Amino acid sequence: MNRREALRSLGALTASVTVAPYVGANQLKNVPLETALSEDSLPRPARVDGFSVLVEDSDRKTLAAAFDRLIPADDYGPSATEAGCLEFLDDQLAGDYGAGKALYLQAPLKPENEEALMGSPQFLATPKERYATGVKALEAYAQKAHGKAFADLSDDQIDEILTGLEAGDISLGDDVDGQAFFELMLQNVREGYLADPMYGGNRGMAGWKMVGFPGARYDYRPYIDRRGEDLGLIPVSLIPQD
């Protein structure tokens, strides 16, 4: 087993253990003797066993079409889906992020009041739920406006829809805030393009190469005095794809 597989199987191990992630209340005397990396803090690479949230082919096609206009293939690097951003999103939605575990989701939520105070719309729905409704609404909009599936629209047509969503000029119906859904997709697709490849996106470290970020390095003492120079550093991932 190489290092990557070893970490993967460790991640799978912790995921399948049935105890809660925390051991529960502890009374500590002295420094705990355990010095190995704790389960809570192990890196959690993306699953590689297929889609588990974006299970419908049609939904994936819609999202892929949108993502590849948000980050198209060009001289600066591959497209979002070529870089693995759909796999990244699926994995994120399948985990704590998708479930909104960190969010405060208690009612009441008065939409106008919260939007006015917070400067952007607030939700009781989790990211996973927002994708479920958002993708369907995108598809419905394409059918209504162009009589075609979203994935079958031309680049220009998709760009026009994305531009309209971004500006708040296009409505995706009463249940989905189109502008907020655009922001969610834009945030996640770029996360996928720029996060460590172990999360499923940024394949070949394409996003990092695009800007010149050397990745998961941890010691720049040999370089700090070489001010303003091209350091020619090849990016590295926490879990190299070898």
Added chain:
Amino acid sequence: MAKTLPKADVVIVGMGWAGSVMAEELTRAGLNVVGIERGAWRDTSTDFPPAVDPDELRWHTRRNMLQPMSVETTTFRNRTDQTAAPVRNWSAFQYGWNVGGAGAHWAGMSWRFLEWDFQVATKTRERYGEEKLNGLENVQDWGVTYKDMEPYYDRFERIAGTSGYAGNIQGEKRPGGNIFEGPRKRDYPTPALKDTHWMSMYRETVNDMGYHPFTIPAGNISQAYVNPLGVNMGPCTYCGFCDFHGCGNFSKSSPQACILPTLMRRPNFTLLTETEVLHAVKHDDGKTAKGVKFIANGEEGFQPADVVCITAYQMDNVRLMLLSGIGEQYDPQTRRGTIGRNYSYQTCSSVTGFFDNERMNPFIGGGALGVQIDDFNGDNFDHTDLDFIGGAGIMGYSTNGRPIQNMNGLRPGTKRWGSEWKAGYARDYQTSASIFCQGTSMPSRDVYLDLDPTYKDRHGQPLIRLTFDWNENDKKMANYVTDKATEIMKRAGGKHLLTDNQASRSWNPYMQHSSHTIGGAVMGADPTTSALNPYLQSWDAHNVFVVGASAFPNNGGYNPTLTVGALAVRAAQAIHQTYINNPGPLVEA
């Protein structure tokens, strides 16, 4: 009540910076101390070694080290005539979680406040006359001076290993250091960090303009160091995964790196983790507390103690006082009551510039890595012809080049998606640099904290509610220093400026970046306007000490933690040197 634990001399609520510093001081004096922390045990080798730490998505974007809002959040409104709403998502409220608190994932800027910051009311009256405080009726002195604080600052710096170059040793001004700082007993424990490309450009520019640049004092230490507790630290590697991340190199000042290895070995210290304090419990006469009620594994318990120290971070300090019924809630109408009074924030702005032919290598960074001028901070410049008080530290910084965090920092007008974004980011990642103004914040009468009438935490206790917007003084200050930063950026050669003056629009937690929330249970010499006396002892319950930035009656143009740590040392010494042998108010009301 379910389970009552053996009585302690002192119980400490919250094991972040303030709690760890106090526990060390009190156990060294021989007291029996129980620390209670609602998060889990966390340490360098087990939780954030170099093989785990350089992961932006996990630690910065998803904020895995911070306290989730589902555990507890803050409700917020700008004015009393609005209905506050809960902050549901990650925002400027960045609370610590787990052993070490925010001290495990702070950036490390390690400032002493200016002499002026402790005595804004008195010194403003003296220099400019009473009318300069018009509209700022809640501005008040701290009840301690910089001179009182110096030994405690010194102690905390030695524990933390702070890197820097002193600008004022016992009155002798030293070029290259911060000549505006108050007199220090001695230089920093470790030398200043090195300059990145942008820092050296900034340093040269402000120097040419006649200002006084210096390297920011940092909890990113510059060389191997053994602190007075016998703990070893290693040199910072400029890894750029610092704020929001732990440090895998034992180079960032933190409870883990500096205090816990010694503290945990003391037999008179016990730490309860994953145990949340619900509130303190008062004796029947209401004059003192008999201990704290907590919840662990879904069951309630009681920890009796002679002294209760609340060190749960500024917001929770105030909330725990209110939930415990200690002191009177502040009322903005009558200005009566002290709990919740004098909340303030940090008035910030930034100017980003783009340099066509430079390579900034922004990934070489440290949480506290930067060059600053204090020429426009505090009262270091003449305000006679200005219509505000206060100012800001103006820094050229190199904290990180994390690609997700910086993906919108492109030349103004650049699209955020499509090939235009890709081309823009490829062009600007290496060529952008920023100046940050970290400014003072003055209290206002109608800004305060209380308990929210509607929203509750996971245990059914009310959330804290913040009523806040920028005041006129701080807005004018921000405009003034932002103009200075703009001049510097232009002079340095930055083009296509991207300016973010945060005080130019109504405050909201998603538009801000500073985690620095201040006040609400402030110290002072007058019990009608302060919750705590100058030893951070409650005026209302003499065995309760409340330590954190909650004690600051106004904010300096600096990050808060060195002042929090110094106040923690001072309060702990007052407890073991005086209070324990002679329990009662340390200061007559």
